[in-house]
Structures are given as structure tokens and as C-alpha cells.
Amino acid sequence: NPESQESSEPDTPVTRFQNYLRIKTAHPNPDYASAVSYLNSQAQSIGLQSRTFQFTPNKPLLLLTWPGSDPTLPSLLLNSHLDSVPAEPSKWAHPPFAAHRTPGGDIFARGAQDDKCIAIQYLEAIRNLKASNFNPIRTVHVSYVPDEEIGGMDGAAKFAVSEEFKELKVGFVLDEGQANPGDEFRVFYADRTPWNLIVKAKGMPGHGSRMFDNSAMENLMKSIELMTRFRETQFDEVKAGNAVNSEVISVNPVYLKSGIVSGDGFAMNMQPSEAEAGFNIRIPPTVDPDLVKKRIAEEWAPEARNLTYQLIENGPTRDYMGRPLMTPTDDSNPWWSVFKQAIAAAGGKLAKPEILASTTDARFMRQQGIPTLGFSPMTNTPILLHEHDEFLKDTIFLKGIKIYESIISALSSFEGGTQ
Numbered sequence: 511n512p513e514s515q516e517s518s519e520p521d522t523p524v525t526r527f528q529n530y531l532r533i534k535t536a537h538p539n540p541d542y543a544s545a546v547s548y549l550n551s552q553a554q555s556i557g558l559q560s561r562t563f564q565f566t567p568n569k570p571l572l573l574l575t576w577p578g579s580d581p582t583l584p585s586l587l588l589n590s591h592l593d594s595v596p597a598e599p600s601k602w603a604h605p606p607f608a609a610h611r612t613p614g615g616d617i618f619a620r621g622a623q624d625d626k627c628i629a630i631q632y633l634e635a636i637r638n639l640k641a642s643n644f645n646p647i648r649t650v651h652v653s654y655v656p657d658e659e660i661g662g663m664d665g666a667a668k669f670a671v672s673e674e675f676k677e678l679k680v681g682f683v684l685d686e687g688q689a690n691p692g693d694e695f696r697v698f699y700a701d702r703t704p705w706n707l708i709v710k711a712k713g714m715p716g717h718g719s720r721m722f723d724n725s726a727m728e729n730l731m732k733s734i735e736l737m738t739r740f741r742e743t744q745f746d747e748v749k750a751g752n753a754v755n756s757e758v759i760s761v762n763p764v765y766l767k768s769g770i771v772s773g774d775g776f777a778m779n780m781q782p783s784e785a786e787a788g789f790n791i792r793i794p795p796t797v798d799p800d801l802v803k804k805r806i807a808e809e810w811a812p813e814a815r816n817l818t819y820q821l822i823e824n825g826p827t828r829d830y831m832g833r834p835l836m837t838p839t840d841d842s843n844p845w846w847s848v849f850k851q852a853i854a855a856a857g858g859k860l861a862k863p864e865i866l867a868s869t870t871d872a873r874f875m876r877q878q879g880i881p882t883l884g885f886s887p888m889t890n891t892p893i894l895l896h897e898h899d900e901f902l903k904d905t906i907f908l909k910g911i912k913i914y915e916s917i918i919s920a921l922s923s924f925e926g927g928t929q
């Protein structure tokens with residue numbers, strides 16, 4: 511009956527994308543079980559092998575496999591993360607977990623760009639290649655990993671060092687990238703390493719009216735002043751056009767904590783004996799991380815000013831040979847030229863390879879010495895990851911599937927130079 515036909519939702523690449531977007535995988539309580547179960551149902555309809563790992567309890571990692579005809583060749587891994595950052599629904603034009611599509615084709619959802627688009631595009635590209643009777647020579651793996659947005663330590667970090675991973679003999683990885691408002695596809699050969707720095711100050715407490723040296727607040731504010739000055743030197747390089755954002759060290763304060771709580775507020779006539787500040791630091795691979803550590807110890811949080819600090823390094827800055835985590839984008843990397851040609855073959859233009867300003871799970875793969883590129887095929891799209899009103903246009907999403915068809919068929923069928 512035509513009426514029920516109209517009311518039942520069609521099953522298309524776009525509606526499958528919308529259904530995936532509707533699964534609430536935002537922190538702090540990502541519904542990994544539903545996401546994995548949905549992706550598994552898709553894998554089944556395509557005819558992919560499936561395994562679920564629990565490197566950490568209740569944090570599943572889904573691995574789908576399309577076996578190639580020559581399993582002795584290194585395989586191709588397509589990675590995306592299952593989780594998303596939180597969203598504040600009241601600040602969105604459309605609810606962040608409804609995946610509403612406007613008449614113009616914009617699909618609004620948390621995760622539309624970061625990075626649920628590529629999760630479904632990988633599958634749709636493989637579905638189309640299978641339907642056209644394409645057979646890969648190299649094995650193609652697709653991984654869906656938990657916890658990327660909170661550092662990846664219970665997800666990709668454990669996966670990358672596992673026996674299970676070793677057995678995959680991964681030769682090349684594609685992971686998420688970023689949108690481009692212009693019409694070229696961006697590609698990333700490195701990430702910045704994320705550090706969290708917590709600086710704690712102690713000092714003499716005292717009456718709010720007194721002037722004295724070495725209060726906790728004064729000691730902390732001196733650090734903030736020095737870090738702010740350093741931040742300016744870095745930002746000035748960007749403003750002067752000598753570097754882009756991702757090529758300098760960013761140091762941004764993210765919280766301040768002090769004061770003596772009294773009732774609903776603070777005791778305004780007391781100078782506290784403790785004060786604390788948190789900083790998000792991102793280090794480009796071109797910088798020696800030890801120099802930053804020295805600066806922290808000697809300048810930003812020296813004991814002499816009654817300061818202590820805790821530096822949390824979220825992952826590696828170097829591979830096992832001590833080299834910075836950068837994937838070559840030249841002839842020394844045989845995968846690079848195949849990737850580049852595949853984009854061109856699909857009618858796409860590739861931008862100059864960049865360092866990513868933020869951070870992805872790619873760093874764990876690069877640490878293993880595996881060439882890894884960050885790539886999300888979104889051209890003519892504003893950069894909205896982690897922002898309100900994150901969206902992706904349906905036509906851009908569909909074009910991305912074609913791009914991946916070209917990439918996956920090219921990378922899985924070239925035989926040279928990677929033994």
C-alpha cells in the first residue's frame with residue numbers, strides 16, 4: 511500500500527548515515543554497544559567478516575575485514591572512532607542527536623563531521639565496490655575504536671600494541687582528517703601531541719587586606735603571566751604568517767581554581783594558601799618535546815616559586831626509533847603516490863599536506879612505524895568539529911563515498927614496494 515511505503519523510511523546511504531548519527535555516542539556515557547551492533551548489521555548486509563575486541567571492559571573495538579586475494583601483502587586499515595564529544599542541545603538549531611536533514615540537504619548532528627561520516631563512507635564505498643565485483647588483492651580492515659575523544663588510551667593505544675593488531679600486518683592506515691571550506695581535499699601527515707599541564711601553587715595565607723610576597727595567588731599568576739607571554743610569541747608567528755596554527759606550540763589555560771569557599775560564594779577577605787591552573791598544550795612533531803619540558807620545570811612551574819606540577823602526556827611524541835611521528839608524503843612512501851593518484855582519478859584536488867592542529871588516534875599507528883594519513887573527504891564545508899550546529903551536506907557525504915571507492919580500490923590493488 512502506497513501510504514505505508516511513504517511513511518517507512520527509505521534505506522539509502524544517507525539514511526544509514528542518519529541512523530548512525532542518532533546513536534548517542536557522546537561522552538561522558540557513549541552508547542558503544544548500540545553503535546557496534548548497528549555497524550555489525552551493516553557489515554553483515556555487505557558481507558564483511560567481523561570481530562569485536564574488548565581491550566578494556568565495556569569499551570568494544572569493532573574490526574571488520576574484507577580479505578584480499580594475496581594475504582601475504584601488508585593490509586590496508588581504515589580507522590574511525592565510535593565516540594563523540596558532548597553537545598549542548600539548547601545551543602543548537604536542530605537537536606544534536608536527531609540527524610535532521612534540511613531541505614537544502616544539511617544533516618545536523620554531533621559527529622556529522624567528527625567522525626561518523628567516514629565510519630559510514632568506508633562501508634558504503636566497500637558495499638559499492640563489492641557490488642561492482644571488485645576484488646581486493648590486499649586485505650582491507652575497517653576499525654571502529656572507543657575513547658578517541660578522551661585520549662584513546664583504552665582504545666586505539668591498546669589496539670596498536672596488541673598481538674591481534676600485529677597479526678593484521680597493517681601496511682598503511684587512513685584515519686580521520688578535517689573539513690575544508692575551500693574545494694581541495696585536506697590531508698594530514700602528522701598530529702600535534704596533546705599534553706595536559708596542571709600547575710599547583712602554595713603560599714602564605716593572609717588577611718585580604720595585606721600585601722606580602724609569595725602568596726599562592728601571586729605565585730600562580732606569575733606562571734600564568736610567563737605562559738601567556740610564551741603563548742603570544744607562538745601566536746605572533748601565526749599572525750605574521752610565518753607559520754600556521756598546527757606548526758606552533760599552543761598553550762591555552764582551560765581552568766583556574768582557588769579561593770576559600772564560604773556559603774554560596776568566596777571569603778573575599780582571605781588570601782588562599784593554594785591555587786591551581788590547568789593548561790592544554792599541543793606540541794607539533796617538529797619541536798623537541800624535551801625543550802618544552804625544561805621550560806615547564808625551570809620557568810613555568812619552578813619549585814623556587816613554591817610551585818609543583820603534573821604533566822600528563824597523552825600518548826607518544828616519537829616512534830620506537832626515536833623519530834618524530836610524521837608520515838612521509840613523497841616518493842619514499844609508496845602508498846602516498848597511489849593515494850594521491852586515487853584522489854585525482856575521482857576528480858578531486860588535494861591540498862598541500864598539513865600537520866593537524868588537534869590530535870587523533872593516528873599517533874598510535876605512527877608510533878608503530880606504520881604510514882598513516884588523516885583524511886576526511888569534506889570540501890566546501892565549514893570546519894565545525896566540536897562546535898554547535900555541526901553538520902555535513904548530503905551531497906558532500908555522497909561524493910566522499912566515491913572518493914573512498916577510488917582510494918580503497920587503488921590502495922588494495924597495488925602490489926609494489928611495500929614488502
Ligand SMILES: [Zn+2]
Nearest residue numbers: 591624625686
Ligand atoms: Zn575525531
Ligand SMILES: [Zn+2]
Nearest residue numbers: 595624659895
Ligand atoms: Zn573530535
